Amino acid sequence: MYLHDNLQVCLYALESRYPNHIVDISPGIIESRGVSLTGWRAPEVVKMLARTAPQLLEAPAEMIIDYGACAIYLPDISATMPLCTIQCLGKVPPYMSPGENKSQQKDLFPHVP
Numbered sequence: 001m002y003l004h005d006n007l008q009v010c011l012y013a014l015e016s017r018y019p020n021h022i023v024d025i026s027p028g029i030i031e032s033r034g035v036s037l038t039g040w041r042a043p044e045v046v047k048m049l050a051r052t053a054p055q056l057l058e059a060p061a062e063m064i065i066d067y068g069a070c071a072i073y074l075p076d077i078s079a080t081m082p083l084c085t086i087q088c089l090g091k092v093p094p095y096m097s098p099g100e101n102k103s104q105q106k107d108l109f110p111h112v113p
Helices: 007-017 042-052 102-108
Strands: 002-006 022-025 060-065 070-073 084-087
Touching: 002 007, 007 042, 007 060, 007 070, 022 042
Parallel strands: none
Antiparallel strands: 002 060, 022 084, 060 070, 070 084
16 A cells, blocks of 8 residues: 555555554654654544644655555655554555465465355
8 A cells, every 4th residue: 555645644544444553653753752652543643743743744645555664754854764664463465476376375365155
């Protein structure tokens, strides 16, 4: 899943598509002021940012959820360090390259009568 929109839309899309995923905020981008930056749900991040840094919710964001990375970036702030990493605790489909054996795919997705 790739999404280019503002941060608030990305966080709500994360909640809608993957409600069990956890967000860990990078300490180099947002000051914690003694609050833990790990273990947040997407709606909690929206509420926290609405109180502490509302301008970030409207900032352009890029959310990437694939087999190599699960993160949300704010390109205007940092293109190399993500605002947050996403802990994929829900289902993300397994990757199958186009050339892999069809029998392996049948084993992963058995037909349910």
